Amino acid sequence: MDVTESISINVGSFGSDVDKLSKVGKTRSTVPASIPRKSKLEKALKRKRKISKVEDFQRQTGVDTLQDDEENPHIQPAGTTISVPRITEGFKRKKFKGAHNKISFSEDAREQDSIQSQFRARMLEKQPAEPLKEILFSTEEFKDLPIHPFTVSNLAQNMNISKLTMVQKQAIPVILSGTDVLVRSQTGSGKTLAYAVPIVEALQKIRPKLSRKDGVHALIIVPTRELALQTYEVFVKLLKPFTWIVPGCLMGGEKRKSEKARLRKGITILVGTPGRLLDHANKTRALRFDRTSWLVIDEADRLFELGYERDINALLQLLDEHRQEYEVCYGTGYGSRLRHSVLLSATLTPAVKNLSNLALRNPSYIETTEEGGTEVKKDTDITLPSTLSQYYMITPAKLRLVSLIAFIVSKCQFSEERKIIVFLGTQDMVDFHTDIFSVVLNDTSAAVGNISSEDDMSDDESESESFRKKKKIKRPIVVKQDDEEEGALADIDVFRLHGNMSQQERTEVFKTFRSAPRGVLFCTDVASRGLDLTLVDWVVQLSPPQSVSHYAHRVGRSARVGAHGSALLFLVDSELQFVEKLHEARISLEEQEMSTYFEYLKMAVNASPRWKNELEDYLLKAETVAVGLQHSLEDIVLNDEKLKQKACKAYTSWMRFYSSYPKEVRSIFNMKRVHPGHFASSFALRMAPSQIVRCSKGLPTKPLPPRPKKTPPPLKRRQQQQSAVSEYDSGLPSIKKRHKSGINNR
Numbered sequence: 001m002d003v004t005e006s007i008s009i010n011v012g013s014f015g016s017d018v019d020k021l022s023k024v025g026k027t028r029s030t031v032p033a034s035i036p037r038k039s040k041l042e043k044a045l046k047r048k049r050k051i052s053k054v055e056d057f058q059r060q061t062g063v064d065t066l067q068d069d070e071e072n073p074h075i076q077p078a079g080t081t082i083s084v085p086r087i088t089e090g091f092k093r094k095k096f097k098g099a100h101n102k103i104s105f106s107e108d109a110r111e112q113d114s115i116q117s118q119f120r121a122r123m124l125e126k127q128p129a130e131p132l133k134e135i136l137f138s139t140e141e142f143k144d145l146p147i148h149p150f151t152v153s154n155l156a157q158n159m160n161i162s163k164l165t166m167v168q169k170q171a172i173p174v175i176l177s178g179t180d181v182l183v184r185s186q187t188g189s190g191k192t193l194a195y196a197v198p199i200v201e202a203l204q205k206i207r208p209k210l211s212r213k214d215g216v217h218a219l220i221i222v223p224t225r226e227l228a229l230q231t232y233e234v235f236v237k238l239l240k241p242f243t244w245i246v247p248g249c250l251m252g253g254e255k256r257k258s259e260k261a262r263l264r265k266g267i268t269i270l271v272g273t274p275g276r277l278l279d280h281a282n283k284t285r286a287l288r289f290d291r292t293s294w295l296v297i298d299e300a301d302r303l304f305e306l307g308y309e310r311d312i313n314a315l316l317q318l319l320d321e322h323r324q325e326y327e328v329c330y331g332t333g334y335g336s337r338l339r340h341s342v343l344l345s346a347t348l349t350p351a352v353k354n355l356s357n358l359a360l361r362n363p364s365y366i367e368t369t370e371e372g373g374t375e376v377k378k379d380t381d382i383t384l385p386s387t388l389s390q391y392y393m394i395t396p397a398k399l400r401l402v403s404l405i406a407f408i409v410s411k412c413q414f415s416e417e418r419k420i421i422v423f424l425g426t427q428d429m430v431d432f433h434t435d436i437f438s439v440v441l442n443d444t445s446a447a448v449g450n451i452s453s454e455d456d457m458s459d460d461e462s463e464s465e466s467f468r469k470k471k472k473i474k475r476p477i478v479v480k481q482d483d484e485e486e487g488a489l490a491d492i493d494v495f496r497l498h499g500n501m502s503q504q505e506r507t508e509v510f511k512t513f514r515s516a517p518r519g520v521l522f523c524t525d526v527a528s529r530g531l532d533l534t535l536v537d538w539v540v541q542l543s544p545p546q547s548v549s550h551y552a553h554r555v556g557r558s559a560r561v562g563a564h565g566s567a568l569l570f571l572v573d574s575e576l577q578f579v580e581k582l583h584e585a586r587i588s589l590e591e592q593e594m595s596t597y598f599e600y601l602k603m604a605v606n607a608s609p610r611w612k613n614e615l616e617d618y619l620l621k622a623e624t625v626a627v628g629l630q631h632s633l634e635d636i637v638l639n640d641e642k643l644k645q646k647a648c649k650a651y652t653s654w655m656r657f658y659s660s661y662p663k664e665v666r667s668i669f670n671m672k673r674v675h676p677g678h679f680a681s682s683f684a685l686r687m688a689p690s691q692i693v694r695c696s697k698g699l700p701t702k703p704l705p706p707r708p709k710k711t712p713p714p715l716k717r718r719q720q721q722q723s724a725v726s727e728y729d730s731g732l733p734s735i736k737k738r739h740k741s742g743i744n745n746r
């Protein structure tokens with residue numbers, strides 16, 4: 001449709017602003033002139049049955065607020081032809097400040113295209129990011145090490161491990177020799193065994209054999225409860241042949257009384273989180289570090305981030321005090337052997353360097369990058385597994401929720417990559433997303449049914465079928481049920497994990513998700529460090545990370561020990577600079593198209609009787625399905641008081657979270673650069689911000705008028721309208737681009 005013909009019905013032009021605009025813009029079109037009141041223009045267009053062209057005009061010109069005539073002092077005669085600003089490289093709002101007072105250049109498709117094309121141009125100019133290389137496996141095996149043959153056979157039989165990873169090859173002999181070490185290696189490279197094997201080896205050698213009464217000989221400090229549990233379990237497995245060595249675990253959230261009882265019985269290798277360890281060290285007489293000769297501090301940088309610096313220093317002090325007291329009583333015999341310390345981190349920060357000065361004596365520095373040296377490197381030097389594919393996706397804020405749904409549906413229904421972790425900024429966000437996804441994805445009444453035959457398909461479905469064939473993807477499992485209203489978009493288990501859950505629930509979720517072959521885990525950064533969750537296919541970051549190193553840890557939950565994995569980062573336009581920041585740290589990401597996932601969403605909606613029925617009016621195009629789903633979710637939230645309150649809480653917590661990015665990235669993740677109202681949609685909220693805040697506090701809110709129920713026009717007209725313009729236009733990549741990808745041509 002030609003915009004010129006649709007808008008040449010009116011009068012006037014932009015007046016003197018034209019000059020300013022023409023400096024920037026190059027396209028000549030006739031535009032309605034006096035920038036009339038929107039309703040006026042609409043009426044006029046309606047009369048000509050061209051209502052949809054109002055939005056078309058807005059999209060073409062970049063103008064989204066039509067002004068009152070009175071407000072525009074520069075009215076030009078009717079039909080004047082002016083230059084319409086085509087968003088070009090170097091387009092800046094400031095350039096036509098005057099015009100901007102009159103015209104609001106909103107986050108529309110054109111402006112987004114401009115930001116994106118500028119970003120892409122900048123990225124093209126950059127040299128391709130050369131990732132730091134790290135070889136994962138060495139050619140050596142555990143049997144080549146001077147360790148007990150039982151350990152070797154135990155590793156092979158119970159853990160299926162025989163080859164050494166590079167970090168293990170370098171670290172184990174050094175730790176066995178009793179030298180302190182500072183280890184830095186990529187995520188999922190087997191750091192736990194790198195220190196656990198030498199500790200077990202050293203302790204099993206002690207004669208007479210150690211007994212429970214000999215107290216703690218090795219202390220392992222880790223930042224999170226799940227990591228404590230996981231590390232404890234590694235020791236349990238390793239100690240199978242050496243039953244006289246007893247591992248134990250102390251972590252917040254457990255009953256102190258039962259922990260005290262276990263401490264009284266005696267623990268040889270103690271794993272714990274700093275807070276709880278210190279608590280017991282101060283209050284439980286049974287916990288002494290008299291003969292503790294091994295100290296491991298894992299994920300040291302995270303410990304500092306979580307504010308455990310004081311606790312760790314206090315623990316180090318206690319270790320020294322207990323040893324000194326012991327030596328005063330018993331002299332410097334066996335018990336006073338020097339303490340060996342190991343510090344581990346995938347990234348090294350100045351704080352970690354300070355701790356290494358405090359806790360380690362003449363340490364060896366182990367770094368497994370090919371380019372690694374002996375010098376402590378910058379925090380920005382990060383190694384990621386070479387088997388990890390990394391992507392980013394640009395979504396408008398309004399469509400973030402449906403984009404995430406589309407992504408998850410596409411992976412869970414149309415591919416084998418069904419184990420997904422989604423990182424979110426706050427606990428409330430995790431709670432809300434778990435709930436809304438349970439509504440959308442997981443319908444317990446849905447059972448895997450027969451695959452429908454091609455004959456049963458409607459036109460929409462066969463259209464989807466051709467898309468699927470083109471993309472060479474599997475047929476979805478179509479749920480066929482007696483009750484037509486039933487049917488989930490994807491039948492997948494949804495989990496949540498954050499710090500404000502009961503320890504019992506946390507442990508249960510962690511263990512279940514770890515062993516599950518498929519599922520979606522929504523979590524905060526509590527799961528970003530050290531957790532070894534088996535074969536995670538995708539790590540999705542809906543809330544961008546706080547730093548490059550946070551990014552590295554999060555994506556490190558996938559592609560572990562040589563397995564393949566992928567990571568996807570959701571960004572809005574204003575956040576694109578973060579991709580450049582990652583590039584500076586030698587991490588390069590590829591772009592993924594949101595529209596591709598909407599096609600999968602459409603297929604899934606067509607395969608689900610419930611959603612097909614619900615989104616009946618929107619099924620024509622993938623884009624409209626996404627918009628329809630957004631509306632539907634908003635309705636679900638509005639009509640469910642509990643869910644609404646959760647959404648409001650999640651939104652307010654997001655606002656706090658988004659305002660608290662560290663200063664290094666605050667210019668990128670900046671509240672002033674995003675549209676808070678649009679982000680409210682990403683929590684399926686159709687409410688004024690003031691009402692959202694009230695609702696989050698449990699205060700009564702003004703009832704909202706229901707969404708006007710449109711009686712769908714006859715199909716032919718509907719098709720014309722939808723192909724002309726849709727609400728979706730506000731956020732998609734440019735039309736040109738969509739045509740290029742062939743999606744709109746079908």
Ligand SMILES: Nc1ncnc2c1ncn2[C@@H]1O[C@H](COP(=O)(O)OP(=O)(O)OP(=O)(O)O)[C@@H](O)[C@H]1O
Pocket residue numbers: 159160161162163164165168186187188189190191192193346529530531532556560561
């Ligand atoms: N030599 C090996 N061969 C095969 N698998 C191994 C080997 N060493 C360790 N693994 C396995 O690799 C997985 C990851 O190990 P681990 O959790 O120790 O990695 P990590 O380097 O500590 O990761 P992160 O940095 O995320 O904490 C575990 O499941 C472990 O059993």
